[in-house]
Each structure stands twice: as C-alpha cells, then as structure tokens.
Amino acid sequence: MFGAFTAAQAFDDAPAAESPTVVELFTSQGCSSCPPADAALRSLRDRPGVLTLSWPVDYWDRLGWEDTFADPHNALRQAAYNKRLGRGGVFTPQMVFDGKVQCVGSKPEQIRAAIETAREERPDPVTPKLGLTTDGERISVTLPAATLDETTSVRIVWYLADAEVEIGDGENRGRLLHYTNVVRRSDVLEDWDGRAVTLSLDPADGHGAGADHVAVLLQQGYGHGPIIGAASMALDIGPKVIQASMP
16 A cells, blocks of 8 residues: 555646546456556545546456456557557556556556656647536537647547456455446547537446446547547536646
8 A cells, every 4th residue: 555655646746737647557357466556546546637547458367267347448458559659568457647658557666657757748738628518418528629730539438436346266366356447438439630529428328338437538649649638527417517638
C-alpha cells in the first residue's frame, strides 16, 4: 500500500491539469504479478486530474483461470500501443499514460516517473473543451471547433467502478481481488476532423454491458496514439455537465 501511495503522490506534486491524465492498466486475474498493480490503480483513481481505466486481457487464461472481465479487444489495444511505442510484445501488468508513455504497473518508482514524463510531454493547453452533459436520459458529447494535427478518434469507454472476484484457480487461486474502473465495452464512435459537433450516447448501452460509468477519450493515431482530451461521468445521475479541456 505504501508503494501505491508513493506513485499516486505524483499527481499531488504535479501542476493541475485541465484535462485528466489517462492511466490505463492492462491486467489479468490469472497473473500473480497483477494484484499490486490493481491496488496501485485503485489508489490513483480518486486523485485529482486523473482518469484510470483497467483493461483485462485474456492471454493468461491458459494458466488455469479464465478472466471473468477479459475481452480479446483489450489485448489488441495493448498490442497496438506496444507496437507504436517500440516494444516487442505484451506483458502484464502494464500501465500506459495518455497513450504516450508506458511502464510496469506494479513498480511505484516507474509509475511516478511515467506520470511526470507524460505531463512534461503535453502540449500547451488550448481553449476548446470536451463537454459531457446529461439530461438523465441521454448523454451528449460536445466537441467544439479545434485545430488538429491529425484525425482524432472519439472513443467511448463504458466501465464498472468497483468489482470483487473470488479466484478459483490459477496463480491467484483462493484470493479475493478488487478491481476498479473495469472496462466492460469500448467502441470508436467516429473520427473527428476538428469541426464542432455534438454526439449522443444512450446510457442503456453502458448498462447493457454491465457498466455504471462512461468515459470519452479523444485519441490520435488511429485510436492508439496520444490522448488529447478526456472526460467521464457516472450513468445514474440527474442533469449534469462535465467539461475537460484538451491539453
């Protein structure tokens, strides 16, 4: 727990950011090295200026336990990151920060350094804001006009805030593990060319996937490049507005 807190402390030390730093953890219930990384992600979740997402992968299912949250698309997302970042293969636990920096997700000193690097590599802030609003029945995603270096994907991520799983076999057999912000479904809504647009989401899509929150990521490089904007909200809420600037 001390190591996870040390890593999370980097957010307190960093200058406040208008758009959250997106921390993605690729993890597996069948990986004995993953629980410390899951705990680290949990400690980061409530820090200001951060959006955490856990992407369970399926390639360790062969070790004797099939991950109850894993999706093959999560492993494909991880592989795309690693190819772009110049890595030869995938591993767990791995964290990716703002789509630009990666490290071992169970190493507090590496997490802290990666957080600082991701923040240092951010461009100067710009004025357009990614807006999330809801009237209780629909969710609107507002993208104001912006100048973009390249086409940017609008990715919708439906996720579950908290879950506990009793592991019945494999390397973590007999353990009760806690997971936070578990991705249950993710889709690219459309590609954005910088023109002002408002998109509509149906919360029922998230509920149907077993999620209770939604996040929107603006991501360059065919959906696996730098994340230039992000926002999130709970699904079961009344009328509300959330805005987050694109860095």
